[in-house]
Amino acid sequence: MKAPRLDRLVIFSILVFGVVVTLIPIVVVFRTALQLPRDIISGGLLFSPSLHNIQSTFGTYRFGRLMVNSLVSASGATVIVLAVGALAGFSLGIFTWPRWWTALILATLLMIQMLPPVVFAGPFYLISRQVGIYNTPLALIMAYIVLQTPLAVLILHRFSRSIPGELIEAAHMDGARHHVVFTHICLPLMTPGLATAGLLSFVFSWNDFMFAVSLSSTTRAMTIPVGIANFAQDFQILYGNIAVAAAFAAIPGFLMVLFAQRYVTRGLTMGAVKE
Amino acid sequence: MKHTKRFVIVALALMVLTTMAFAGGRPEPGVQPGAAGVDRHPEISILINESPWLGAFRQIVELYQRQTGNRVEIVGSPYGALLTRITNSLTAPESEFDIVILDEVWANQFYEGELVAALTDIDPSFSFDPGMLEYNWVTRWDHELGTNAETGKIYGVPINGNMQIMYYRKDLLADAGFDPPQTWDDVFRIAEHFYNPPSMYGMVGRATGRPDFGYQAVLHSFDGFLLRYHPETRDWEVGVNQPAALEALNLWLRLVREYSPQDYASIGQAQMISLMQSGRIPIIYTVTAAAPNFDNPAASTVVGKVGATVVPGPAPGRNAPTTGIQPFSIPANLPLARQQAALAFLKWVIQPDIQLEFGRAGGIVTRQDAWEALAQDPKFWWAQAVADSTPYARAQIRVTPGGRIFDVLEGLLRQAVAGDLTPQQTLAAADREIRSIMLDEGYRLR
Amino acid sequence: MRTSGSGTLDDLFKYLALVPLIAILVVLVIAPVGQLIVTSFSRVRFASGAVVFSPVGLENYRNALQDQVALRALLNTTALAVISVTIETLLAVILAISVGYVHRGNLLFRTVFIFPMLLPPIAIGVMWLMILDFNYGVLNAVLAALGVNGPAWLAHPRLAFPSIIVVDIWHWTSFVFLIVLAGVETLPHELSESARIDGASERQIVWQIILPLLRPIILVAVITRTIFAFKVYEQIFLLTDGGPGNRTEVISSYIMRVFFNQNRMGYAAALSVLTLIFITVLVIGFMYLQSLLTREREARS
Known part of the structure; x- marks a missing residue:
């Protein structure tokens, strides 16, 4: 799209303003990450940078391990969510179903989103203990499948x-079976949707605290948000460690956004727009 | 298309591999006789909240492992998630933890429901020796009375003997010619003298995140009470709507608001400690566990400058510091062998010399002899204040719905701090709510 | 059937494709939801080493309807949802359409505007605490350097709620942006091009072509965001913990406290069910309003 010069100036100012507002808090994170705890709470603008937080976050608190756990849980769940979501989406969208059936499924999925997550936390704990996957990334994958499949x-x-x-x-005319239509026609056409759904599923699993805390107990499965919560203690909030954790926690999502850009941009609902 | 397929295959393979990597269970050694008078036991795991004293506890556990050859796994948890994990674990077919840390405020629901084991059921000969501090019987529960009493069964051992003490800046008070505060009037005099915002404030209180904890120290010092049991009539009296409670609330509101930064309504325990660490406040009263924070050079600008004394009262000798004890308990839903392994550790950890080690490592001990020994060492400048506080220590509410009552009370006190309710309205509402909760839980009121 | 299959196994694909989803719903969703409903009609206690459910009929629901704290929390959450979702949608639509006009730096803008969503909510809470805290926040330090005494952003009775909204907007505009951008990128260019040839101004094109085409996608974003808004919890916990007083108390943190701190699982379950009903009514009401407006608009044109 092309726009007159004045409008372009307005648009550019809006965007630059948006970028600045979005980035300021992130600058604060990096600043906090480099401050000693005593400098953080004294509130001055000047300080001498220190690696104290980075060292303790990765040393004492084994943050690296938490990142691996987060990565395994979030990406494992995302792969399954996408598979289930693509198949279900294909079935419901391409074939004719009774209206009540489609409505029932979609309403159930919306309902899952509306329930407070704590509703699932207790039952999932028991299931994961019984199946023997408690305190492994598999337990978290199970929970995130349930929580993220609806949106996908x-x-x-x-x-x-x-x-x-x-x-x-046309494909059927050529004698193609349904599963071939699914893999060779629908999946490629749905790539933008897969990218959007995958990004959202990954990010929400990555950031989950409620299930991470009830389905894991040690660094064997503990994820980043639990590690961050461990820094927010009763007697002291370890702001510096949290800032370091937040900065590193954002990296995978950031890379995903960068790489997924060309797909994500094709977006969520070309369907919705065309209807 | 090929790429998508390959991606899916790689991802699935990765998942299978990680599953295999994480699926291995932990070996369980059998019971064998071991060193240091403690038998060989299976490995136990302890659920405990992340806190500044967890490091000290880890050191003690290391010592136990070296001395006895038994293995102990420590599972650190954010405090906010502790109840979630405990409730999950204790209501499962078999508990995942062998020892869980509880909190004075909500421990009783687990005692009353027998979700944790009576220690005498594991070992009939178990008892505390007289040097052990029991903090108004915090780990004993009398099922008949529905409260903590000497007559009750022992459901755990107090491990974190957290008690409120008054912290003050030795250097500032000495320069200005003040003695450590003994009465609330002293506190206000000091607060007024130093109040010079925004660089310096006079006093802050815990206005959010369990504000009732701070209020109770004032309330009890005025001989007020929230709930009191009358043995002769076997019923409970609610005391929040009595004159002492109102006098205490007015004073507490001054403590929290008058000489504080403008954000007093959002100040909780961590913020109080930060303000002291950054040198912007001369006095606060809060738990013993905060003490090492002031000596941490990375976090504090007042290293070596803080002293401690007993929390003041209306007059010298009328002190009433509140306890915030955390007991260790053993889940009831465990096989006896694991319970015995857990109890062996608990018995070991409350021995006098081990408690002293724990204290030296920075732990908040639960023996008077340990506190007195620690007080000899200037490194533990808070120990004498704690030892002196012991005779005055007052418990928080000790009934089953402790958590429920404090949650309601917190909401009301916060509205009082924000000025949304007058002190009278606050206490009238608290009276109504506490009564209805007590009746709902089957207690008799007078 | 839109399509005609061949062979019996092939016909089954329609059903087979749905099996994984149904299996998940049956195995992992029905039991917890059933338990939730049973619990909401029960009183749950610990006794003799077990969890005991005793039926109490509608007691939990009756209590919930008289619970002033729950009402206040629900009103706060609704206000937070309505205000922040409205502003987020406005901002996200403006940003997404603007990004659609830009070719240079397009990737940079998109990445930056999506970024806030990637941070864990609890970290966002801490991050904004470092900015807004009265005593050591960067904002007041900057104001002080300019000679102004900053207010207590998170503790002042009139500022706490707006501060929470600002944080929410910073965080979640990214989500709405991501979804609306998807719509913008798939807009058919031909329409606006031909309008341009017919001499329509850029403003007319945005108002009369782009926005109407974007409406369905905006609707998706608004509904999903509204549902998420009722789960907001972690960042508020760190920023204000519901205070001052109860001005920023939200329903999800209240349910958590009732469940664990107050140990009233039955009551927490009833509150969850009522919240679910409330959101459903809200969403359906919004969709109804939306369809009314669309119909009216179509009738006019």
Whole structure:
């Protein structure tokens, strides 16, 4: 799109302003990460930088291990969520189902999103203990599948509905089976949707605290948000360690956003727009 | 298309590999006779909250492992998630932890429901020796009375003997010619003298995150009470709507608001400690466990400048510091062998010499002899204040719905601090709420 | 059927594709939700080493309807959801459309605007505490350097709630942006091009072509965001802990406290169910309003 010069100036100012406002708090994180605890609480603007927080975060608190756990849990869940979501989205969007059935499934999925997560925390704890996956990333993967599948199905359902019917008809004319249509036609066309749903699923799993804390107990499965909560103690809030953790916690998501850009941009609902 | 397929395959393979890597269980050694008078036991795991004294506890556990050859795993948890984990574990078919740390405020629901084991059921000969501090019977529960009493069964050992003490800046008070505060009037005199915002304030109180903890020290010093049991009539009296409670609330509100920074309504324990660490406050009263924070050179600008004394009262000798004890308990849903392993550790950890070691490492001990021995060492400048506080120590509410009552009380006190309720309205509402909770939980009121 | 299959196994694909989702719902969702409903009609206590459920009928629900704290928390949460979601949507739409106009630096802008969502909520709480805290926040330090005494952003009765909203907007505009941007990128160019040839101004194109086309996607964003807004908890816990007084108390933290601190699982379950009903009514109401407006608009044109 092209716009007149004045409008372009306005647009550019809006964007630059947005960038500045978004980045200021992030600058504060880096600043805090480099401050000694006593400098953080004295509130001055000047300080001498220190590596104290970075050393203790990765040394004493084994933050590296937590990052690995987070990565395994979030990406494991995301892969399964995408598989389940793509299949369900394909089935619900391409085939004809009774209206009540589709509505029932979509309503159930929305309901899962609306319930306070604590509702699932107790039952999942018992299930993971019984199945013997408690305190392993598998327990977290199980929980994140349940929590993140709804949004993924909602997104991918819309996407599969936007796939032109003629394409699918043509494939069937050529004698293609449904599963071939799914893998060779629908999946490639749904790539933007997969990217958006995958990013959201990854980020929300990555940032979850409630399940991470009830399904893990040691560094064997503990994830970053629990580690961060360990820094917010009763007698002292270890702001510096939290800042270091936050800075490093953002890296995987940041890389994903960078790489997923070209897919994500095609976005959530070309279906919705075309309807 | 090929890329997508390959990606899926790689991801699945990764998942299978990680599953295999994490799936191994931990070996369980059998019971064998061991060194240091403690038998060989299976490995135990202890659930405990992350805190400044956890490091000291780790040192003691190291010592136990060296002395006895028994293995102990420490599971650190954010304090806020402790109840989630304990509730999960104690209501499961079998507990994942062998020892859990409780909190004075909500321990009783687990005693009353017998979700934790009576120590005498594990070992009938178990008892405390007289040097052990029991803090108004914090780990004993009398099922008939529905309160903590000497007549009750022992459900745990006090491990974190947290008690409020008054911290003050030795250097500042000495320069200005003040003695350590003994009465609330002394506190206000000191606060007024130093109050010079924004560089210096006079006093801050715990206005959020369990404000009732701070209020109770004032309330009890005025001979007020929240709840009192009358043995002769076998019923409970609610005391929050009595004149002493109002006098105490007015004074506490002054403590919290009058000489504080403008954000007093959002100041909790961590913020109080930070303000002291950054040298912006001459006096605060809070728990013993805060003491080592003032001597941590990375976090504090007042290293070596802080002293401690007993929390003041309306007059010298009318002190009433509140305790915030954390007991160690053993889950009931465990096989006897694991309970015995846990009890062996508990018995070991409350021995006089081990407690002294714990104290030297920075732990908050639960023996009077240990506190007195620590007080000889200037490094533990807070120990004498704690030892002196012991005779005055007052318990928090000791009924089953402790957590419920304090949650309601916290909401009301915070509204009082914010000025949304007058002190009278606050106490009238507290009276109403506490009564209805007590009746709901089956207690008899007078 | 939009399509015609061949062979019986092939016909089954329609059903097979749905099996994983249904399996997850049956195995992992039905039991917890069923338990929630049973619990909400029970009183749960610990006794004789076990968890004992005793049925109490509608007692929990009756109590919930008279619970002033719950009401206050629900009102706060609703206000937070309505105000912040509205502002976030406005900002996100402006930013997304603006990004759509830019070619140079497009990648940079998109990445930056999505970034806040990537941080753990609890870290966002701490981060804003480092900015807004009265005693050691950067904001008041900067103000002090300019000779102004900054207020207690998180403790002042009139400022605490707006401060929470600012943090929420900073955090969640990114989510709405991500979704709306997806819509912007898939807009058919031909429409706006032909309008431009017909001499329409850029403003007219935005108002009369782009925004109407974006409406369905904005609706998706608003509904999802509203649902998420009712789960806000961690960052408020660190910033104000519900204070001052109860001005920033939210329903999810209240339910957590009732569940664990007050040890009233039955009551917490009833509060969860009522919250679910409340959000459902809110979302359906919003969708109804939206469809009314659309119909009216269509009728006019």
